[in-house]
Amino acid sequence: MDCTYSDYGHSELSLPLTDEEDSVSFLTASPSSSASTSGSGEPLASPSPSSNLGRSDDPRGDKKRKAKGRSKGKPQGGIHLVKRSRRTKANDRERNRMHNLNSALDDLRGVLPTFPDDAKLTKIETLRFAHNYIWALSETLRLADHCVDGSRKQVMLPGYLKNIGPPSPGSDEGSWVTTPSPSSATTCTSSPASPSTSEDYAYKRPTDSIFSFRTIQKDFLNEVSCFNDYH
């Protein structure tokens, strides 16, 4: 609209800061980030109470974030305090919304089987991994269904499916790369994120592990087999 704030990342900041802007969090920075500003010397305000910058749970280290708004190049002018206040509140809501989204992503990371020393999954990795993981579990159940005499009520779920958690390091020798063909998956093939080639089944960290659910599937089938032998 007509109220565009200058690009905080540039020195062309011409908008006089109001008291509100001085104290409210549309500019944010951690206390130690002042030495790493862009050099524009723009004023930095403290994060709002809802802000979560410099979180200690950031595995990439205590990244010092300094929020930088964008400019659409619209003409700058005086900003009405009402609009300024509205914008600030909207920013807080948006920040909170994104924090909730990230929290949900963290919850999702928590139920995905990864090695403890693995680097934290990125957002896109988390989503793709979860997608593949669900597919693998579904496939495991489907195969188990075929192996148990059609009698599902007798199937005893193994512990790793009752309580999903990271497998012990070194216990997994398989690879998603060799998982069954996509044609056996009935629900994931239409999604853009669905694996479309055998290689897409692999969850690969850039530098380290490939985690496989083949072992889980194999163990599961072994248990089913033992169960049938026993009875």
Added chain:
DNA sequence: TAGGCCATCTGGTCCT
């Protein structure tokens, strides 16, 4: 240093 990932700001759009 380039590229990836991320947090934040921002304006537009849709919904209640």
Added chain:
DNA sequence: AGGACCAGATGGCCTA
């Protein structure tokens, strides 16, 4: 009218 959602823009941090 105000909030939720979205996508674009921007710049910081980190790694190869």
